[in-house]
Amino acid sequence: MPKLKLTYFDFDGGRGEPVRLALVIAGLPFEDDRVKFNEWAARKPGTPFGALPVLQVDGAVISQSNTITRYVGKLTDLYPEDPWQAALCDEVMDAVEDLNGHIGSTISIGDPEAKKTAREALAAGPMSVHLVRLNAYLESRGGEYFADNRLTVADLKVYSLVAHLRSGVLDHIPADLVDRKAPLLVKHADRLLKHAKIAAYYKDR
Amino acid sequence: MPKLKLTYFDFDGGRGEPVRLALVIAGLPFEDDRVKFNEWAARKPGTPFGALPVLQVDGAVISQSNTITRYVGKLTDLYPEDPWQAALCDEVMDAVEDLNGHIGSTISIGDPEAKKTAREALAAGPMSVHLVRLNAYLESRGGEYFADNRLTVADLKVYSLVAHLRSGVLDHIPADLVDRKAPLLVKHADRLLKHAKIAAYYKDR
Numbered sequence A, B: 001m002p003k004l005k006l007t008y009f010d011f012d013g014g015r016g017e018p019v020r021l022a023l024v025i026a027g028l029p030f031e032d033d034r035v036k037f038n039e040w041a042a043r044k045p046g047t048p049f050g051a052l053p054v055l056q057v058d059g060a061v062i063s064q065s066n067t068i069t070r071y072v073g074k075l076t077d078l079y080p081e082d083p084w085q086a087a088l089c090d091e092v093m094d095a096v097e098d099l100n101g102h103i104g105s106t107i108s109i110g111d112p113e114a115k116k117t118a119r120e121a122l123a124a125g126p127m128s129v130h131l132v133r134l135n136a137y138l139e140s141r142g143g144e145y146f147a148d149n150r151l152t153v154a155d156l157k158v159y160s161l162v163a164h165l166r167s168g169v170l171d172h173i174p175a176d177l178v179d180r181k182a183p184l185l186v187k188h189a190d191r192l193l194k195h196a197k198i199a200a201y202y203k204d205r
Helices: A017-026 A037-046 A065-075 A083-107 A112-140 A153-166 A177-181 A183-193 A196-204 B017-026 B037-046 B065-075 B083-107 B112-140 B153-166 B177-181 B183-193 B196-204
Strands: A004-009 A031-035 A054-057 A060-063 B004-009 B031-035 B054-057 B060-063
Touching: A004 A017, A017 A065, A017 A153, A017 A196, A031 A037, A054 A065, A060 A065, A060 B083, A065 A083, A065 A153, A065 B083, A083 A112, A083 A153, A083 B060, A083 B065, A112 A177, A112 A183, A153 A177, A153 A183, A177 A183, A183 A196, B004 B017, B017 B065, B017 B153, B017 B196, B031 B037, B054 B065, B060 B065, B065 B083, B065 B153, B083 B112, B083 B153, B112 B177, B112 B183, B153 B177, B153 B183, B177 B183, B183 B196
Parallel strands: A004 A031, B004 B031
Antiparallel strands: A004 A054, A054 A060, B004 B054, B054 B060
């Protein structure tokens, strides 16, 4: 196995968490390089595209959230080999990144009124559309997993989004939006938190 | 081979063009369902996430640009099998989607002054960062291809972006930005246009 170093912000969520969880589930050792928010401005220019996560693999660097998640998914056997199942997994991961991108673009809005307007439009628009669709996908695939009839990185990606939205940390995004629009995603997240490896990991942190 | 129907907007570019070009290069037949811009409002609710492209595969639907591009890349042997080379291919595709997302978010800005400000910030910020990085990646990988030492969907994705930016169709994005920031990408695009299958395709359209 290659030597892995994941660089991401110092919190249990966001675009880095699905990668950490995949490695935890598979029991693969990795260096968990956590960047404090006040260190970010200095470290940003050293990243390929001015963003985290970044993964070092035996010293070689790759970036982009879903690129890293997919690569680590292959290392940890949490990514489908069948091309169609891989596409179903990818589509879900890309849909989550759609929302991460929308959320990210509202974080930089300085004016409080403009931020409120943008967040409310996001919650009523793309966020609701995506949550409803992801809920329907999960239901149509049996209700438990998003692809390949087993745990894949798509599940970890959706879990991380759902946990973030339900935490209520994003002003003007109702903390109960997921519960109202996509109740199956709430059950899905609750099940993932009971996964033995994930439960043990969060208990120890 | 499955029966393929690609639905995308009626122009030779954007997020659908890399998929069309991959299918053209491989000589795989597909239905090229082109949506006129004045038809889009009526068709948008029928798409999984309110966006194009959408691909039907023997009647089953997948969406999300890079999901479709990767799946078709596998069908057409234009996607790396090796996981590390696949990651290098994915990273480039995701970086192009970063910029497509940024461009998309400026298209909906109604106020001309606000649009100008956003476009100029995009050109000076992420667009320049990404173009310079993609240029450096291409150079470090021999100057011809982005992954696997051969043509992959990453090349088609970058080509489509570069052609779009150089067309000058985006107000306040200088048409010579790519030439100034990423001259190797211009040569790369020129070479792709000379690919026998691509040249024949555009000659006939």
